[in-house]
Amino acid sequence: MSQIIEETPAAGMDTDFDRLTKDWYIDKAAQALMFIGGISAVIFIIGIFVFISKEGFGFLFDGFNFKEFFFSPNWRPTSETRETYGILALVAGTASVTGLAMLVAIPFSVGAAIFIAEFASGKTREILKITVELLAAIPSVVWGFIGLAIMNPLIIKIFHVPVGLNVLNAGIILGLMAAPIMTSIAEDALKAVPDRYREAAEAMGATRWQVIYKVVLPAAKNGLLGAVLLGVGRGFGETMAVLMATGHSINIPTSVFDSVRALTATIAAELGETAVGSMHYQALFTIGIFLFIITFFINLAADLIVRGVRKG
Amino acid sequence: MSEMFAANRLNERNARVQKLYQLLLGGMTVMLMLPVIAILSMLIYKGGPVISFEFLFTNPTNGMTAGGIFPALLGTMLLVMVALVASVPLGIAAAIYLSEYAPENWFTRAINLAIINLAGVPSIVHALFGVGAFVLFFRFGTSILAASLTLAIMTLPVVIVATRESLQAVPHAFREACWNMGATRWQTIRRIVLPNAITGILTGVILEVSRTAGETAPIMFTGAAFFLPLLPQSVFDQTMAMSLHLFVVSTQVPNMPEALPFGVALVLISMVLIMNSLSIALRMYLRGKKKW
Numbered sequence: 001m002s003q004i005i006e007e008t009p010a011a012g013m014d015t016d017f018d019r020l021t022k023d024w025y026i027d028k029a030a031q032a033l034m035f036i037g038g039i040s041a042v043i044f045i046i047g048i049f050v051f052i053s054k055e056g057f058g059f060l061f062d063g064f065n066f067k068e069f070f071f072s073p074n075w076r077p078t079s080e081t082r083e084t085y086g087i088l089a090l091v092a093g094t095a096s097v098t099g100l101a102m103l104v105a106i107p108f109s110v111g112a113a114i115f116i117a118e119f120a121s122g123k124t125r126e127i128l129k130i131t132v133e134l135l136a137a138i139p140s141v142v143w144g145f146i147g148l149a150i151m152n153p154l155i156i157k158i159f160h161v162p163v164g165l166n167v168l169n170a171g172i173i174l175g176l177m178a179a180p181i182m183t184s185i186a187e188d189a190l191k192a193v194p195d196r197y198r199e200a201a202e203a204m205g206a207t208r209w210q211v212i213y214k215v216v217l218p219a220a221k222n223g224l225l226g227a228v229l230l231g232v233g234r235g236f237g238e239t240m241a242v243l244m245a246t247g248h249s250i251n252i253p254t255s256v257f258d259s260v261r262a263l264t265a266t267i268a269a270e271l272g273e274t275a276v277g278s279m280h281y282q283a284l285f286t287i288g289i290f291l292f293i294i295t296f297f298i299n300l301a302a303d304l305i306v307r308g309v310r311k312g
Numbered sequence: 313m314s315e316m317f318a319a320n321r322l323n324e325r326n327a328r329v330q331k332l333y334q335l336l337l338g339g340m341t342v343m344l345m346l347p348v349i350a351i352l353s354m355l356i357y358k359g360g361p362v363i364s365f366e367f368l369f370t371n372p373t374n375g376m377t378a379g380g381i382f383p384a385l386l387g388t389m390l391l392v393m394v395a396l397v398a399s400v401p402l403g404i405a406a407a408i409y410l411s412e413y414a415p416e417n418w419f420t421r422a423i424n425l426a427i428i429n430l431a432g433v434p435s436i437v438h439a440l441f442g443v444g445a446f447v448l449f450f451r452f453g454t455s456i457l458a459a460s461l462t463l464a465i466m467t468l469p470v471v472i473v474a475t476r477e478s479l480q481a482v483p484h485a486f487r488e489a490c491w492n493m494g495a496t497r498w499q500t501i502r503r504i505v506l507p508n509a510i511t512g513i514l515t516g517v518i519l520e521v522s523r524t525a526g527e528t529a530p531i532m533f534t535g536a537a538f539f540l541p542l543l544p545q546s547v548f549d550q551t552m553a554m555s556l557h558l559f560v561v562s563t564q565v566p567n568m569p570e571a572l573p574f575g576v577a578l579v580l581i582s583m584v585l586i587m588n589s590l591s592i593a594l595r596m597y598l599r600g601k602k603k604w
Contacts, residue, residue, distance in 0.1 A: 030498035037405025041426040051444035111340035137588045139526025209330035237434025239529040288440040299432040
């Protein structure tokens with residue numbers, strides 16, 4: 001009892017409003033500190049945009065040629081005669097690898113999510129969920145190493161091609177990498193469908209599969225789309241795995257056995273060799289701005305779509 | 313009378329279709345996990361023989377083609393520790409604000425969107441930010457400090473999301489009971505909410521350790537070096553790191569014995585998976601213990 005009175009003197013004899021006590025000030029100070037924590041995320045996102053823009057600024061206003069940057073397939077920043085900064089081939093590399101990865105990851109992750117959320121139960125579900133979570137934790141550099149040391153010889157052997165570091169390799173690696181994350185987001189989306197929908201359908205005599213196909217999937221449509229979008233964003237921004245498994249040569253791919261180079265990988269491979277402030281250095285930051293803007297909008301779209309479900 | 317409930321042809325067909333799909337989807341789930349498990353077994357098979365006490369606790373020699381990984385292992389631990397010092401207090405503060413104070417308005421939505429984006433921005437863009445902000449603008453140079461701060465910002469969402477979830481799992485009635493005793497908001501948070509959420513917060517912190525240890529791109533240009541003859545002496549020195557070391561030994565060094573990179577990969581992935589398992593185990597223990 002005495003302890004409580006000690007801690008809140010305002011509750012005792014003090015007739016003044018409790019705003020003048022020490023606790024009131026501590027409370028306000030704590031609120032201010034927590035608020036700083038809260039806005040830090042916003043500050044960092046703005047900071048990221050400001051700092052990469054600042055470093056890429058010179059290129060954007062000096063050497064930036066809109067047509068060349070987006071439509072030229074020639075990325076030759078170290079050319080002796082005339083440097084060209086075209087990212088078309090790099091975009092094609094990123095897009096082809098991400099596209100193939102999604103082709104692998106979407107059916108499997110949605111299928112696995114349906115199985116885990118709707119069919120599996122008890123221990124089986126628990127084990128599957130833990131496995132998915134652990135798979136999602138494997139670092140991207142390890143995936144890159146797997147592409148390099150395991151997939152590469154495998155592809156050469158199976159398809160009799162000279163080089164195993166190509167779109168196929170990186171696409172499979174990226175697909176395996178993105179699938180666990182997409183599975184757990186898709187599973188959340190299925191779980192968000194209220195049970196009364198399922199019960200109503202089952203009461204009408206529908207089988208489990210009919211319930212899933214006719215009721216649950218349509219109701220979870222947006223959440224699943226959000227999962228796919230986040231997977232695309234992840235594939236787009238992946239760096240180390242793509243750097244190590246694509247072969248890293250500039251190409252607009254015509255088959256899955258072509259080596260390509262991705263936007264992210266270009267920055268990772270070249271930033272270390274450029275002089276701070278040089279045109280090449282600034283051009284790499286400009287690619288960074290491009291990546292930032294694209295992933296920002298993908299994440300925004302995914303968030304809006306998923307939020308739409310929760311409201312409806 | 314019993315015939316009325318006997319399965320007719322349509323029922324039987326529906327049941328068959330359902331069995332088929334269940335099998336198909338179950339098969340897909342297994343197919344998703346099987347290749348990864350096969351790959352992991354291969355890592356263990358090839359990398360296992362490399363790992364020994366010497367491997368973990370000696371310096372690389374012979375242009376990194378022999379010897380151990382001690383400087384990289386130590387470097388990763390340093391990077392993780394400095395990153396945690398920066399991001400854990402900040403992340404917990406952010407989560408407390410979002411869970412206990414934030415009103416439902418556009419500003420809170422903006423914070424949530426920023427958190428989603430911090431997690432979604434490509435790691436190489438975080439690296440560019442680290443170079444622009446910490447290495448150049450704040451003049452930390454390529455150092456442990458610059459690399460750790462870059463990692464801290466990148467993994468901040470992990471702590472925020474886990475902490476917010478465990479704070480929100482504390483029943484609202486607990487807070488009301490405390491307010492009714494005349495406690496301030498902060499007293500309630502410190503004495504009632506945080507003690508009840510601490511294990512959940514810990515699972516988030518462990519997850520962040522795992523994420524931070526595995527990241528490569530953000531530290532490549534901000535503080536991690538391919539090879540250093542000496543161990544770092546302060547946070548302003550560069551360091552080696554496990555993740556970058558794996559990249560280096562598997563792509564940058566000629567005449568590398570085949571097994572060594574497998575050993576490095578195995579150590580790295582073991583670190584990450586052990587951390588994650590620990591976090592999962594803690595979460596399950598917590599769920600079993602929950603009284604409300």
